[in-house]
Structures are given as structure tokens and as C-alpha cells.
Amino acid sequence: MNAAAIVFQQPCQLSVRSLPLRAAQPGDVEVQVEHSGISTGTERLLWDGSMPPFPGMGYPLVPGYETVGRVVRVHGDLTGRQAPALGDRVFVPGSYSFEGVHNLFGGAGSRLVVPADRVVRLSPDGNAQGASAVLLALAATAYHTVSQGGTRDPGTPPDLIVGHGVMGRLLARLTVAAGAPAPVVWETQAARRSGAEGYTVVHPDEDTTAKYNAIYDVSGDAGVLHTVIPRLVKGGEVVLAGFYRQDLSFAYAPAFMREATIRVAAEWKRADLLAVTELVNTGRLSLDGLITHTESPVRAHAAYEAAFGDPLCLKMVLDWSNA
Structure with missing residues (x-):
């Protein structure tokens, strides 16, 4: 199975390519992506080629660790109160879904194959609705x-x-x-x-x-x-x-x-992500008013340039609904 993905071919060069997904294993879920965010921190360094030596670094690569989507397939028997189920909306903090490229951080694609214990379920009644849920990674940071x-x-x-x-x-x-x-x-x-x-x-x-x-x-x-x-x-x-x-x-x-x-202060841990998800779900932390720009993946090059160069762009999100 293939899926569309953002691929940084080289610094400041990207394409949207159809890439093979790795074979799912028991304990994995398949996620149909709704939105993915563009990070103006680490992702900017990947984009312009200034990223210091980093595990898994290399081009071509699929970026992205701010992804929200819906579970469309479950592999194996998942147990536990937090285990995602078919139809759940989940936050995906990056993946190793795509073959033939570096997955750094592998979340900017139309469909992902991810270990179930990596994703975070989003409450259907909580406040992390729509594209705003991509902000959970930054909130956890x-x-x-x-x-x-x-x-x-x-x-x-x-x-x-x-x-x-x-x-x-x-x-x-x-x-x-x-x-x-x-x-x-x-x-x-x-x-x-x-x-x-x-x-x-x-x-x-x-x-x-x-x-x-x-x-x-x-x-x-x-x-x-x-x-x-x-x-x-x-x-x-x-x-x-x-x-x-x-x-x-x-x-x-x-x-x-x-x-x-x-x-x-280094990267967030899962405990941080779970904590801010609870704060958002209970209304103590608002994610409103932070996403200022949305683009389709077909306009990905313009989206990345705006995300990194437009001072009015607080947060750029890619909408994968028609990808």
C-alpha cells in the first residue's frame, strides 16, 4: 500500500510523493490523516539544511511530528484502557511509516502505520477538535x-x-x-x-x-x-x-x-503529552487562535515558505482531507 507524503529531497527542495508504507505488524494501527502541522523549530532546520547531527538524519526525508487523524484499521488484539479503537481520532507524534526514505519525523503523510502505544486518543467531547489538536506536541514541549x-x-x-x-x-x-x-x-x-x-x-x-x-x-x-x-x-x-x-x-x-x-529543556516526554491533552480536554488550556494558516499538500512548497518566512503566520497546518 502507498500513501502520499511530503518529502524533503534536499534542503529547500520538496515534493509530494506516493511512497510505500511499511507492512503493519500486530499492535499497529493505520491512521487516515486529517491534518499535520509544520514545526518552525526542528522542521525549519531540516528544511534549510542547518540541522546539527541528529539520529536518523539524511535526505530524502519525510518530516512532521504534529499529526491528527482517525484510526481506520487495527492490527492484532489491542488491550488496555487507553488502547485506540477503530474510528478513534488520535494524535500521532511522528512515525516510521514510509519505506525508501528517512522518517524524520515521518508524520507528514496521508496515511500512517503506527504502533498503537505511540498514539494518543482524543476525546470526542474534549476541546482538541479539528486542526487545533496538532498543537498538542508544542503544548507538551x-x-x-x-x-x-x-x-x-x-x-x-x-x-x-x-x-x-x-x-x-x-x-x-x-x-x-x-x-x-x-x-x-x-x-x-x-x-x-x-x-x-x-x-x-x-x-x-x-x-x-x-x-x-x-x-x-x-x-x-x-x-x-x-x-x-x-x-x-x-x-x-x-x-x-x-x-x-x-x-x-x-x-x-x-x-x-x-x-x-x-x-x-529538551524534547517532551509522553507524560507531558498526556498531561496537556488532559488540560485541553478539561478546558483548562485553550488552543484557540493559534492556527493562522491552512494549505493543501499540493501547495506544500508555498506552505513551508510561509510557515518559515511570514511573521503573520503563527502556525501553518496542512489539510490532508482531499489528498
């Missing part, structure tokens, strides 16, 4: 920056967030939902300073707050440490939650005087 996947004591929630893209908005919404004081968000692009829900967005030059306890960067700006370390209280923390093309550096003296901690 934002949640992980504080929760650290439940592997350590949770960190201090942000009182300053750098960047008001989708990741910054989700992190700010999660902070408010948790009952923590509303953070300040820095955003240099005027077009992105609107849309705050329960928190304040300002240009960095307009911020009169002297010191912060926990500064979370989601901008991906490699020079951010020079800007934010002087704004820390003594013993404060900077959390690096973006994806950075260049090596990061900082001036030692300001960090020394503040006894600064610099922490890197």
Missing part, C-alpha cells in the same frame, strides 16, 4: 520546560518569556492555567505582540521590570543570554527552550555576580 517530564522536581514557572510565537503563547497560557503569576512576554515583532490572554506582551526596550527569577527563551535567538542574564535576580535561572542554529555564549561576569543557572 512548553509543559516539559517546567515539568521536565516528571523526572525531576518541577522548575520555577516563568515570570519572563522571550518570544510570542505559538510556543511562547502556549507557555504563557500554561503558566496562567497553573495559577502562577502571569508572566511578561518579550516580542520584538509588532505583528506578534497581539493575542495575549491573561498576560502582558511588550517590546524588550519597553520593559521596566528590573529583575526576574525565571526567564524562559523560546525565540531561538542565539544571542539571548547576553540580553537576559543581566535581568536575573541573584540565583535566578534561564531556561533555553528554543532550537538554536548557532552556538550560544554568555559573558561570565554578569552570570557570576548573579550565580545564574542555565538549563536546557
